[in-house]
Amino acid sequence: RPVLIPILGDQLSFSLSALQDVDKSDARLLMMEVAQETTYVPHHRKKIAFILAAMRHHAAALRDAGWQVDYVELDDPDNTGSFGGEIGRAVTRHDPLRIRVTEPGEWRVLEILRGLEAEHNLPLDILPDSRFLCSHKEFASWAEGRKQLRMEYFYREMRRKTGLLMEGDEPAGGRWNFDSENRKPADTDLFMPRPLDVEPDATTRAVLELVEARFPDGFGTLTPFRFAVTTEDAEKALERFIDEALPRFGDYQDAMLTGEKYLYHSVLSPYINAGLLDPLHVCRKAEQAFLDGDVPLNSAEGFIRQIIGWREYVRGIYWLKMPDYAGANHFGASRPLPDFYWSAETKMACLREVVGQTRDEAYAHHIQRLMVTGNFALIAGIDPHQVHEWYLSVYADAFEWVELPNTVGMSQFADGGLLASKPYAASGNYINKMSDHCRNCAYDVKDRTGENACPFNALYWDFLIRNREKLGANPRLAQPYRTWDRMSADTRKDYLNAAARSLKRLEAGTL
Ligand code: FAD
Ligand code: DLZ
Ligand code: SF4
Structure with missing residues (x-):
């Protein structure tokens, strides 16, 4: 009997903890395009297309690497439309010994997964998501006893832990944070770099047709669709960013200009969050560009801080404070969102x-x-x-x-x-x-x-x-x-x- 390994839409990484130390011939991977996930909020149509296209490409890459993957498409007639329903069908198909999954990124999904153990009377192993630097336990012990949680202090811990931009025990350049240099308004006539555009291949085009057919009145312009949907292309987008935009990322981090959607930002967050790019790898690349003298310190530090500082910090807060956090309303604000x-x-x-x-x-x-x-x-x-x-x-x-x-x-x-x-x-x-x-x-x-x-x-x-x-x-x-x-x-x-x-x-x- 195999082990059943569900892989969620933002777990598109070969380094995923659930895939480590498992014999490929004993494992059945399960990837599911499900209506529940495409509709629990009215997602932008490009977001749905990005996730489904990246999932389909990742399933193909996993198969190429020798994994056995069950892939359920959104318009499969037997699709039950939910994670619970699809995992249930897979349990019936494969009669697994156990279910093994990397912890999901959302409380809602964790609750769904936790419910499966009793439902199917099967052991469920939920593994930590090792794509993050800071575990829940580590964050909780950092937060414990502090009256105020401040990102800046947490960030310094992450700098020390990774050694990023460190010279021994000291931060490179003698300061942890160069934000005071990062508040320049941008000029209209500057040459602006552009993030990499990727031409949709046949797999992505099929997803675009599916999304158009399923969500004809959904929010957001679907095409042109420019996102990378494979690790290979996301790596190219990273390289383009480091070469062309990162040198001025710091200076213009807070600027806005009409018609300039990206300025000097990386536009890498969809790739990092879905698992196509590893966050620490992204930071090491930025650090290397600084060490090679191609990128000034204020830019490299500012960029790295967003990832090992803010990104890790907000995740720590989320898991520390959920589920109550979602209902917080300090000011009792009650106006409806404007049309x-x-x-x-x-x-x-x-x-x-x-x-x-x-x-x-x-x-x-x-x-x-x-x-x-x-x-x-x-x-x-x-x-x-x-x-x-x-x-x-x-x-x-x-x-x-x-x-x-x-x-x-x-x-x-x-x-x-x-x-x-x-x-x-x-x-x-x-x-x-x-x-x-x-x-x-x-x-x-x-x-x-x-x-x-x-x-x-x-x-x-x-x-x-x-x-x-x-x-x-x-x-x-x-x-x-x-x-x-x-x-x-x-x-x-x-x-x-x-x-x-x-x-x-x-x-x-x-x-
Ligand atoms: P860059 O400016 O190039 O920054 C580099 C990377 O740093 C990003 O790719 C991202 O991984 C990370 N990063 C930067 N700022 C933050 C931050 N505040 N928190 C976490 N990571 C950060 N980011 C998301 O990834 N998903 C969200 O759903 C999201 N919602 C947001 C909602 C609000 C109201 C605000 C104010 C910010 C939100 N952010 C969110 C943070 C930030 O705006 C985006 O990460 C960033 O704009 C992504 O674009 P980029 O890749 O070009 O970022
Ligand atoms: C956001 C999203 C969408 C639109 N569709 C799917 C899907 O069909 N299948 C899937 O596995 N994941 C999807 N996701 C991501 C999930 O909603 C959720 O955010 C992650 O699983 C994190 O818990
Ligand atoms: Fe400027 Fe108009 Fe926005 Fe006011 S509403 S900040 S004037 S663009």
């Missing part, structure tokens, strides 16, 4: 640009997610759970373990400051400084409270004031609260009236 998060139909140029690009590419870079769509939802008081479901739906890299802490914690401060030391709330001035969007906007970023004022300006103050009880003691907000208190009563009234006007327009769908 323009799907349609891009708004007079606000910054939101129009980011949502339009999201719809077309299933991609936006970090500062677009944090300071445009995230910032607006925060200061307008949108229900964080609806915001979370939107982010989980629309990005090709979105899996709950990484999306939820970024949305609920970093962007919406709905966890009350567990993850971030202050809310990422900003007025139009920030967006104007870091982008060129305000030049193309119907609203006036310099106008604070007039009819045509940028909505971010008054909503920023309105957010701080309506949540003063919860935020007033935060030392990082002392300065803005002092500024507010120094304003005249009339100015304050004007701000609150302007915010109320914007929220009315939001409700009427005219903002």
Whole structure:
């Protein structure tokens, strides 16, 4: 009797723990395209196509390597439409001795898998996901006893653990973090690198047809489809990024430019999260480029920090705090998500640009997610759970373990400051400084409270004031609260009236 090894859609790695120390002839691998996973949130059609195409290519690569793989396609007439149902059918087919699986990336899926043991009366081995640097136990013991969890300290541990950018016990360049050098706005006339586009092959084209047929009215532009769906092509995308964009990644990390969807970002998150690229390998490549003198330290350090720092840190928080974390709503925000998060139909140029690009590419870079769509939802008081479901739906890299802490914690401060030391709330001035969007906007970023004022300006103050009880003691907000208190009563009234006007327009769908 064989061992049954389910491989999930974001476990597309040969190094997967479930595949180690197993005799190929004793193992049956099971990969499942299931309706439940394609619909638990209304995923972007490019995201569905990316995952299914990468799964099909990975199944072929596993077979080439000598594994026996059962692959269930979405339109297989016998497909039951769920992980539980498909694993059940495989148990009937193969009568396995046990089920062996690498832990999934989502609490929801872990619950499904845990239920199988009793259902089939079979031993179930859930193995740690060794593609991450920091185990759950290690993160929990780092977090224990700390009043505040701060990424920066966790990151230093990961630098020491990996030896990345270390000179003995000291960080390369004498500092752990070079972010203070990384806040330059980008220029329109700079030559911009582009991430690698991969032409869909026959397998990917079949998936694109399937997704078009199954989700004709789903969110997001399906073609042109440019993602790599194999490790080989993802490696080429990595090389292109290191050669062309990484040297300026640091300088322009926080910049935004109309029509420049990628700037100097890597666009590697879908590949890393699905398992096509190993995160530590990606970091070693970036480090090597620095050691070879091809990339400055602020860029290499900034990039590596995102992966061994932020990426590992948010995963640690997710598993430490789930399942309650998903329901966090510190400010009790309750407005519904505006329709323009799907349609891009708004007079606000910054939101129009980011949502339009999201719809077309299933991609936006970090500062677009944090300071445009995230910032607006925060200061307008949108229900964080609806915001979370939107982010989980629309990005090709979105899996709950990484999306939820970024949305609920970093962007919406709905966890009350567990993850971030202050809310990422900003007025139009920030967006104007870091982008060129305000030049193309119907609203006036310099106008604070007039009819045509940028909505971010008054909503920023309105957010701080309506949540003063919860935020007033935060030392990082002392300065803005002092500024507010120094304003005249009339100015304050004007701000609150302007915010109320914007929220009315939001409700009427005219903002
Ligand atoms: P780059 O800027 O090139 O960064 C390099 C790599 O660092 C990324 O590929 C990614 O693996 C990692 N990284 C960077 N920032 C973060 C971060 N904050 N958390 C975790 N990893 C990070 N990232 C996801 O992978 N999936 C998500 O669903 C997701 N949802 C987000 C939601 C919100 C509200 C916010 C503010 C951020 C979210 N992020 C998410 C983090 C970040 O925005 C993306 O990882 C990044 O934009 C991916 O693009 P890139 O590969 O070009 O990144
Ligand atoms: C996101 C996704 C989608 C759209 N489709 C599938 C699928 O058909 N089969 C599959 O194995 N995984 C899919 N995924 C990823 C899962 O929803 C989930 O995010 C991961 O299994 C992590 O737990
Ligand atoms: Fe966005 Fe305000 Fe600038 Fe318009 S003026 S692009 S709404 S920040």
